[in-house]
Amino acid sequence: MRTHPRVSLSTLSQWNWTVDENLDFFDREGVRDIGLSWGKFEECGGWRPYVDRIRDGGYRVTNLVALAPIPLSDRSAWGEPLDRIRDTFDAAEALGAECLIMTTGPGGGLTWEDAADAYADAMGDLIADEAVPRGIRIALEHTNSLRTDIGILHTLRDAVDFARRFGVGVCMEINACWAERGLGATLADGADTIRIVQLSDFAIGTLTTPARLVPGDGDIPMRRIVGQLLDAGYAGDFDIEMIGPRIEEEGYPSASTRAVEYVGDLLTDLGA
Numbered sequence: 683m684r685t686h687p688r689v690s691l692s693t694l695s696q697w698n699w700t701v702d703e704n705l706d707f708f709d710r711e712g713v714r715d716i717g718l719s720w721g722k723f724e725e726c727g728g729w730r731p732y733v734d735r736i737r738d739g740g741y742r743v744t745n746l747v748a749l750a751p752i753p754l755s756d757r758s759a760w761g762e763p764l765d766r767i768r769d770t771f772d773a774a775e776a777l778g779a780e781c782l783i784m785t786t787g788p789g790g791g792l793t794w795e796d797a798a799d800a801y802a803d804a805m806g807d808l809i810a811d812e813a814v815p816r817g818i819r820i821a822l823e824h825t826n827s828l829r830t831d832i833g834i835l836h837t838l839r840d841a842v843d844f845a846r847r848f849g850v851g852v853c854m855e856i857n858a859c860w861a862e863r864g865l866g867a868t869l870a871d872g873a874d875t876i877r878i879v880q881l882s883d884f885a886i887g888t889l890t891t892p893a894r895l896v897p898g899d900g901d902i903p904m905r906r907i908v909g910q911l912l913d914a915g916y917a918g919d920f921d922i923e924m925i926g927p928r929i930e931e932e933g934y935p936s937a938s939t940r941a942v943e944y945v946g947d948l949l950t951d952l953g954a
Contacts, residue, residue, distance in 0.1 A: 683712060683938075683943065685715070686945065686950065687715070688919050688954055689942055689946050690742075691708070691715070691717065691922050692719070692745075692747070692922060693716065693718055693719050694719050694747065695923055698930075700725075701722050702726070704716075704722075705732075711938075715741075716743060717744055717745045717747065717921045718736075718747070719747050720746060720773065729773045736777055737777070744779075745780060745781045745782070745877075746779035747923075749832055750763060750784050750785075751787035751832045752764070752767075752787035752804050753787055754804065755790025755791055755792045755800070756790065757804075760804055764804065768808075770784075771813060771816065775817075775818060780878075780919075781821045782819065783821050784823065785822065785832045785833035786822065786833045787804075788834070789834045794834055798834065801848075802848070806848070809850060819851060819877055820851060821850065821878055822835060822851070822852060823855055824853075825858055826858045828891055836858070838868050839868045841853075842871070846875060852875045852876045852877060853876075853879075855880045856881055856882070856902060860884070860903070865910075869914045870913075873911065873916045879916070879921065880920075881908075881921065882896075882923055882941075883896060883899050883900030883902050884902050886901045892926045894925050894929065895928050896932075897941050897944050897948075898940075905952070908949070909952055912954055922945060924937060924938075924941060
């Protein structure tokens with residue numbers, strides 16, 4: 683597999699594989715820039731048994747997807763999610779993850795503004811007192827608006843504003859923002875907040891989610907948007923995160939190889 687130093691491959695792109703199957707595939711194909719999933723670790727006995735293999739295996743962990751949503755409208759239920767978030771901090775530090783991708787959690791019946799204030803109450807001290815001193819770089823992900831169960835950020839513009847308020851970064855999910863109004867202006871203004879960019883493609887007319895495609899196979903104007911990012915000064919990584927029936931039908935090895943090579947060729951062509 684041809685790889686580019688700014689392209690990483692997420693273990694979520696092989697949704698039904700175990701962590702061991704992911705790592706075996708990365709080893710066979712020479713993939714060394716990777717994204718990891720907290721949820722996968724939980725399904726495979728936790729993250730701790732994998733620390734040595736990942737730290738000693740020559741991998742660069744561009745990100746750890748933890749999400750860890752907080753039920754913002756129910757303060758009595760914050761204890762367990764916050765303890766879980768502290769554990770994700772430990773995992774990110776131990777695994778050498780360059781950023782920790784999270785969502786805010788659902789707002790429930792709160793207004794958006796009140797939910798944002800609740801997030802400040804829940805996470806403000808945790809970010810300032812525990813994440814920042816340990817060098818843990820949080821990237822808040824904006825999601826498809828169907829996913830109100832895991833977050834209140836559904837546009838890249840809101841994610842940029844929110845991240846600046848809390849002194850954290852943004853995970854830009856191209857599948858959730860490619861058709862946004864004023865995207866070019868948002869990228870030009872907010873590139874300094876973007877810690878990682880998640881790439882996959884989308885076919886117009888798709889009515890289910892997740893139903894992502896290999897980059898280059900769908901309707902997202904990938905060259906234009908990636909070019910705008912680079913022109914805005916974004917110097918970070920592009921993480922391939924593909925989930926859905928088309929990826930399952932094609933098979934993980936083929937879809938992953940095509941994605942890594944397409945994005946790498948695109949970045950090379952754009953001068954990244």
